[in-house]
Amino acid sequence: MTPIxxxxxxxxxxxxxxxxxxxxxxxxxxxIVPVTLPKPGQTELTGGYARTPVVQIGADLYCDTAAILPALEALQPAPSLYPAPLGAMHRMIAAWAGGPQFLAHVGAALGVLPEGALPQGFIEDRRARFGLDMAQLAKVTPHLTGQAEVAAAWLDEALADGRDFLGGAAPGHGDLGFFCNLWFVANTPGAGAAAARLLRPHVAAWFARMQAIGHGDRTEITAEDAIAMARDAAPAPITGRIEAPFVAGQAVLVRTEGANDPPVAGRLARYDETGITVLRESDAAGTVAVHFPRLGQMLLPG
Ligand SMILES: N[C@@H](CCC(=O)N[C@@H](CS)C(=O)NCC(=O)O)C(=O)O
Structure with missing residues (x-):
């Protein structure tokens, strides 16, 4: 089935x-979804998860890259996102890239912009949802940029032995995690000086190799098309366990750490180290399965 x-x-x-x-x-x-809330098409399907990206495969919704990548790996195993010799270690690199290093790169990209460069609606959305405070960000930008520079120095050192990617000859999830951080700085108008400092020689050559991978074969559809595709499909069979104290079918809420977005309510279908799945009813799409990673997601009785 074509992923959306x-x-x-x-x-x-x-x-x-x-x-x-x-x-x-x-x-x-x-x-294409709006950059700020509301995102009616996306939340009709997810039940409230409003972050970007979400991948849909039929009536299955995957929220957060840590849930999306395993789903795409299962859909199309080759080439693997977890190539040897690092294998599953790629996840640990990606978790660092997507955790403290993401904030560091956001600071390097947005903290240097002059007042008025970002739309007021964007600033207000991110303040309400994630506590973004532009005045505070400006003060800590040298610190955050310095944190990103440490990662750039380590990447440069790792790549200095002539390897093409972090684990050797093939790129994996860890490469993708740092690539997207640096891509954000390099593609933010006004953050050119920060990007130039981060893209040290070996990092710049690796970044060019990552960019050359491209985006596959893309077709545009509407949110209504996506909802219709979910309505015409049923969730895939769910494998995995449910850890105590929770039980199968229990009404639960899934809330993202560090975000004020509404939690997703549903009936619990999976809760183990591979992730969290809830089944929910969408008015427009019928029964959907919403999948989350375990890391960074809180499960609460509904
Ligand atoms: N841990 C999540 C983080 C996703 C994330 O922070 N996305 C940003 C945009 S890149 C976001 O959701 N911003 C708010 C929004 O798009 O509404 C993941 O790996 O997918």
């Missing part, structure tokens, strides 16, 4: 997933 990406052009995590489509040479459908 709900995304917008400037999202770094969406760029990560677009590059997965390139790496796996996948055909995919693109639904």
């Amino acid at each position: 990406l709900h995304h917008y052009p400037t999202s770094p995590y969406a760029e990560l997933v677009r590059t997965v489509f390139g790496l796996k040479r996948l055909a995919w459908a693109s639904v």
Whole structure:
């Protein structure tokens, strides 16, 4: 089944997933969502998860790149996103890239912009949802940029032995995690000086190799098309366990750490180290399965 990406052009995590489509040479459908709330098409399907990106495969919705990448790996195993010799270690590199290093790169990209460069609606959305405070960000930008520079120095050192990618000859999830951070800085107008400092010689050559992977075969569809595709499909069979104290079918809420977005309510279908799945009823799309990673997601009784 063709995967559908709900995304917008400037999202770094969406760029990560677009590059997965390139790496796996996948055909995919693109639904462009608004950069700020409300995102009615996306939340009709997810039940409230409003971050970018979300990948839909029929009536299955994958929220967060840590859930999306395993789903795309299962859909199209070759080439793997977890190539040897690093294998699953790629996830640990990606978790660092997507955790403290993401904030560091956001600071390097947005903290240097002059007042008025970002639309007021964007600033207000990110303040309400994630606590972004532009005055505070400006003060800590030298610190955050310095954190990103440490990662750039380590990447440069790792790549200095002539390897093409972090684990050797083939790119994986860890490469994608740092690629999307640096892509965000390099593609933010006004952050050119920061990008030039981060793209040290070996990093710049690796970045060019990552960019050359491209985005696969993309077709545009509407949010209504995506909802109709979910309505015409049923969720895939769910494998996995449910850890105590939770039980199968229990009403639960899934809330993203560090975000004020509404939690997703549903009936619990999976809760183990591979992730969280809830089944929910969408008015427009019928029964859908919404999948999350375990890391960074809180499960609460509903
Ligand atoms: N851990 C998530 C983070 C996703 C994330 O922070 N996305 C940003 C954009 S790149 C976001 O959701 N911003 C708010 C929005 O798009 O509404 C992932 O890996 O997918």
